[in-house]
Amino acid sequence: MIQSVERAIHILEAIAHAGGAAHLNEIAGITELRSTTAHNILKTLQSLGYVRRRGGDTRYHLGDRIQNLARVAGDDDRLRRDLRALLEAMAEESGETVFLAVPSGDEVYFLDAIESRETLKAGSQSGERLPMAGSAIGLLFLAHIPRIRQRMLETHADRISLNLELEIEAIAQRGYALDQENWLPGLSCVAVPYAEAGEVRAGFGLAGPSFRLPLGRLEMLAGLMGDILDDRVPI
Structure with missing residues (x-):
């Protein structure tokens, strides 16, 4: 048995048994580790996204990545199933992909997609992953999920420029994200958040050739997608 792995697992279990958050001395006591040893392991887990700290809170919380592991085991299937009708409505109304x-750690994971019937179209990305910073859907998560944005600022500061920070703030203010050929030449995209119990859990995106999606149409489609979400039957 690899001791460092065993200790890391015990620390994660200790935080979970404490209700999802615990102080360093509490973690060290439960795991019977020296505080310095527990602290060093926690720093590694934090850099990887398996634990996190909150402003004004000295406790260690279970991070996005450990929660994503649990989500992948069941919640992804539920979201894919429950939100398929909304995806179909967006495809029908827009005619685009x-x-x-x-969100999955520092990446975006595409759960489902419906391709446009047009000859020139954006391809389906279902099952693919992309870096969080850059694409419209990734910027949407950075804008609407503060803990992900904070971790990116702490661990990937080189990826977050001032212009990107300003764009993230603009997305948070207007409620949707736009991409006009930033990710890929000739491709434009708009993305809107999906929330449950006040927490953003997923995002819907729409993409197509830029000549069919000028700024005005992207903004109109953002409103259309928002209306479809507002009219959904609660799940």
């Missing part, structure tokens, strides 16, 4: 995505 639409997709459903969720």
Whole structure:
């Protein structure tokens, strides 16, 4: 048995048994580790996204990645199943390729997609992963999920420029994200958040050739997608 792995697992279990958050001395006591040893392991887990700290809170919380592991085991299937009708409605109303995505650590994971019937279209990305910073759907998560944004700022500061920070703030203010040929030449995209109990859980995106999706149409489609979400039957 590899001791460092065993200790890391015990620390994660200790935080979970404490209700999802615990102080360093509490973790060290439960795991019977020296505080310095527990602290060093926690720093590694934090850098990897398996634990996190919150402003004004000295406790260690279970991070996005450990929660994503649990989500992948069941919640992804539920979201894919429950939100398929909304995806179909967006595809029918827009005529463009639409997709459903969720945050997964520092990446975006595409759960589902429906391709446009047009000859020139954006391809389906279902099952693919992309870096969080860059794409419209990734910027949407950075804008609407503060803990992901904070971790990116702490661990990937080289990826977050001032212009990117300003764009993230603009997305948070207007409620949707736009991409006009930033990710790929000739491709434009708009993305809107999907929330449950006040927490953003996923995002819907729409993509297509830029000549069919000028700024005005992207903004109109953002409103259309928002209306479809507002009219959904609660799940």
